[in-house]
Amino acid sequence: MKELLKNRTFRKTFLSYTLILGIPIIIFSILFMYTMIQEEQKKIYESYTMDANRIRRTVDDKIMELKDIGDRLSNKTWVRKSLINTDIYKEEFDLFKKQEMKQELQHAIGESGILSFGVIIYPEQKKLLSPWGEYTTEEFFSTVSIFDPSIKELVDQSTKEYHILNILSPTTISLWGNKRQVIPVIQSLEIANQPRAVLLLFIDPFYLSSFIHRMAGSSLSYFKIVDEVETNIYTQNNSVKESQDFEKLLAFNLDSEVCQWQYFIYYPNTILTLHFPKIVSTLVSILLSMFAGIIVAFLFAKVSYKPLDALLKKITNTLQYKPVEKQKESLWEYRWIEEFFDHLVIKNQNLQEAMDGYKKAAKSNMLLRLLKGYFQGDGLTQRLQELDILYTDEMYYSILLIHFSFLEEKQERSLDERKREFMILMILEQVMSQPHIQYQLVEVTTTDMIFILSSNQSFDEEGTFPIKDIKDQLEKHMGVIPDIIQGPVEKGLLGISKSYYGANEELQYILFHKKNMVYTQETYHSDFYYYPTDWEVQLINNLKTGNIDTLTRILDEIKQENEKRNLSHEGMTNLLTIIMETILRVIKELKIDGRIYIKQFTSKIEIGNIEELWAYIYEVGSLICERVQYSNAPSTVEVGNQILLYINNHYASPEMSLKKLSEVFNMSVSKVSKLFKEVTGINFYDYICRLRIEKAKELLREESFELSTIAQQVGYEHVYSFRRAFTRYEGIKPDEYALQFSSNLNTK
Template sequence: MFRHTKVFRNFLISYLVILAIPSIAGYMSYRTSINVTTSVSIENSVTQLQKSKELLERRMAEVEGLTRQLAINQDLAVLINERATQESVNVYGIWKMMRDVTAVGQTNDFLRHFFIYLQNYNVVLAPGSAYFRPEHYYAIYHYADLPFEEWREQVLDATHRSELIPLKEFVSGTQRTSVITYMQSLPLDSFHDTSPAVVVVVIDEAAIASLLSGITDRYGGWVRVGDEQGGVVSLTGIEESAVAAMAADSRFDAGRISQFYEDDLVITIRSEKNGWVYQAGIPREALLENANKIKSITWTVTGIALFAGLLVGLALAYRNSAPIHRMLTVFGQEAKTGRNAFDFLQGNIAEMITNNRKLESELRRQQPLVRDAFYKRLIAGEFQSREEIVAAAVQSGAGLGGNAGFVGIVQINGYSGMNDVEVLNELSAARLILKQAMLDLAGPVPITELGADKSVVMLFSEEGSEGAFDRDQADALFRHLSELLFREYKISVFAAVGNPFASITDVSLAYEQAKLALERVDPTRTNDKSVVWYGETKPESDTYYYPLDVELRLLGTIRAGELEEAKRIVRMIVSENKDVRELSPEMKHQLALEIKGTLLKLLDQKTFQESEASVDVKARILALQSTESLDAFQAEVDAVMETMCHTIASKKNDMHVKIVEQIKSFVGERYSDAELTLYRIAERVERPEKYISQLFKEVTGTNLSDHLEQVRMDRAVELLKESAHTIDEIASLVGYNSSHSFRRAFKRVTGVSPSAYRQSVEN
């Protein structure tokens, strides 16, 4: 498949480079998206922790607000300032105060568990309960690792100013939990070692953790809140030892708000109000969940795109390198030379372009000569059919402009018999002036030289069309030409014009008539006439009219099988001899013998020798007699020519059918060759490309390219009915370089795709 490896690699590398450019841009965009997504996730996490901090600070502010409310409570102030004795206890005041504080704990879960210790009464007031001895309270609520005496000394008997006991294990009845403890002495301005009263708020860690659950519930990480002295206020999802190890690690910067430490994003926020430190650890995978989704989708799509791009690159590289390889094969470059293929092609193509330009320049230079040669052949009657004349006119670039018109011979007077150099130069200049004058009068008309002092002018136009030449116009044109040349340049000319022709095949006859008119008239004795017409002259003898060129044209027309043209030539011969001349019976007989001889010459051809009708035709020719009128003789000749042209046409058709069958046979043998072209077929049948293309269309009614495609499709249908080959293999087997071209051609011919056709057959 990859025979042209070097060219193929060059194309493939180019496509891969083109594919790499958007891939690099896509990777940069992907990295930007990942970074933006990561930044947004980190920012959201910091914001979430900041909100949790603010909520916790508000709740702690409410706790502090409780102590300030109690400090200004009149009933509590009365109890604090009373002197208590065993005989006098303000039971009502204590009961009333206990009732008042009961409602406070229902508004804030941080105030669910608090008490007021009255030093003078040695009473612990809690919502819903009053303990007249602290031991009773301690029996139900106490720290797991703190004895009663220490608890009394550190909590009840000490003076506190918004103090906080870090997280400790706490026993509440039969349950164990961890709590922090907020303590405030009353009144607020107590400065003694002991204070009259102490407000103690026991805050369950679960209540604090609920405020920080926004991070742990979302990401499943850990949260730690520490007080200003480093004590633990709340700890969820991690051991304190791990936090301590992280803080001691030199890789961890405690001053940064966010940083990645091992597999976690660690966020650190310090409160400006109380100095607490809030830390949250979020697993990297959870934080980058969206980024990982983007990464997964991006890599998947990129991988598929790269794979598809590689396949497309391979296909395009093969498709685009195949023509270059074929060109290299045509130019004959050997792969082992190591020469760059594109440089090689550039050199050869540049050389071809240079040679082509030289050829075009040479053709342009020789075109006037080719055109003049065509005009000379046209007036000499060397063409056998109208189609041949039209084809030669197109090839030479001679614009005839119509089928009808006139032929005139313009002779420059005064130079007869003079052949020295100076005279020839004067005649050459005179002919150029004559051409320019004719161009000014009638536009571009075909003119060719006839000797040194004569020029043949052909006036063409479509018969019956607007602007067509008639006899009067043609006569006036030649007279104006003569007057203009004499008036402007003192050049005397004389024009002899033949009868009008109605077909371009009669140009030679009109020329012969003009030549005869020129021969019959002495330009010096025309009574000042500058134009003479063939019909105005009389022949010098009574001999019959049947020139050699007319005979040759008649032979060529019959050989070509063009019956109507042959009849027209015979009609012209008869008209010339009947209307213009008065022939004696002997001359008529002699003319009939000449025409019979012409027809007998045709019987010597191989076409008639192999025909069964040759004997009958020969007998009919020999039976031709001129005893009757020339019109009757013409009718008999027409009948014989009709038979001969029919025989020739039949032979031509047989030959054409044979060539077409040869073409079909060759196509049937070589349809699988992707290099099968019109040139290869023409080379096989030894005919020009245009000829076999037109011939095939005429005989079969189908274009040769369509026939080749149909043959390939018929074979493809047979292969699709089997299951031994894939569609790509079938495309190669029926002569297509690419399966895409095969699929398009198959659908265009059959109306369905190859895969759909195979499925319909299998079902």
């Protein structure tokens, strides 16, 4: 972990994942706390709402108790009888009855708990019943309870109208000479437009405040009751000191359901104190979430950093590259990778330069191989295209060979001579700019310059290529005339080699002629066969690899080229002998017994038939290739060679057969036959018959043996079998062959 934290990229990745995971955790925690606060506020608001409604209902219930007082009194018998303005019930209202009526009124007023006193007014009778007895209206309001004139007028007017419950604004009265605040309440005791009895109650604000204070409690901050004209009925202030404080409180504005009062209730806008365990559990949950987020961020960073770490280790260990900043305590990995890629770019540039050099060398080598003769046809065109050599087998080619004799004897050239050579090349390229002929310069030696001329159409007509113009330009500008030879125009890629060797032979003739060699051009060409060393090397290689198709093509080209030269019989025989010697060298390297091939070729040389010699060269080459192809394992070759050696030593025995070989080498007949075919390329009976016939031909040429004797010496028990086999392989009878050989010998 400590090593990881040293890496700048890992730290940045770890920090990024921490932020990615930490920010949602923080947001979630904030949302959780916000939701919790909202829930608490909702609970508080609901609690305050319930409490405000409770206060309103309680006050309304208390007001309804006042109405109940009027309802109870209106049902009293003595109240109903008092409504009648006659003397019918006068005798019933004696002193005791009036005392009882006064007590019932006092009792009803006292039950409410908020009333100061009350009276029953009889407007028609202009009298009233009070807790202190009966009075006339004028007497009571002038001596006992004195009102303000305006209030007195309002009360008088209200008593003449029907009111279920009419609460007037607070006012000040003088009761028995004592001033006090009261709230008049008027209630008709009779349902009529002009009721005959009206209950006038006086609410004592002090009693009302005491009741509300006990009922509301101290949880609210401010409580106010106003009437319909916004006259203050009641005020309770627990915490409001300034008018701005109201903005911080939760306000509830409720209307009374029984009168015209309005209730303004204010509560503190604060969150209820959370329980300590709940706070602790919330904080612990947040801290645990943050810690878990850090751990997960570290794991994510480690997983994300793993491929980069593996890449850096691979760069360091496998590719053996160490950054320049390796010694620094804090390493930026991407800077490291950037340095590595810069290093790779430089290496790639060097590699590209090396590849360009290789391609240039490969192109030069390919051109040289085309000059020497390139017989590997498979994939050659594609290989030429890869090297930007646009040659095909359908094009025509010729070689222009320029020999600088004045540079021939010097190993090193001076600067002036190099400039002169460069000028020669410029003149050559200028003169050789033909519209339909392309050229490719190949520098072979310090004295020879070779141009490969190519075209999609033949250009072998005389005068097509301006050799004379080249010589004239060189003589005019440089004062020198090099030897310039154009080889014959040939079609196909192999024609490049043919044209080159033709031009080279022409150059050799010119050089010989300059040295006064006793050769004419005709004798030079008739005495020298066409068998380039490079072609001989390819012939050997294809024999060793068993490539019979390419071998046949090489032999075809050698044969055709030499037939064009009209070689003498002796020259062609020498050529075939050289080719056979090449084949025999390969046979010896392959550890094959070549005595039979030597004998057969010698016998054909003695006959002197050139076509038979060529046919035999083709046949031996094919046999060698087939043997190489069918030699699958070293053990097979070794056993096959042993069988072949045994046959070569015992072919003259009449007992020689596949059965005899199976007994000698402890194999089945079929296995011996198959193994022999894989090693030699021909079946057993054809091979042994050829050996016997070749031996018989030698004996026939000696003219000292009878046919029966020759037949027995080469392995035939009967002359008839010998005659039939000889005729089948040679096309003539044995005695006719002996006669023909004697005639040819006498002719020579």
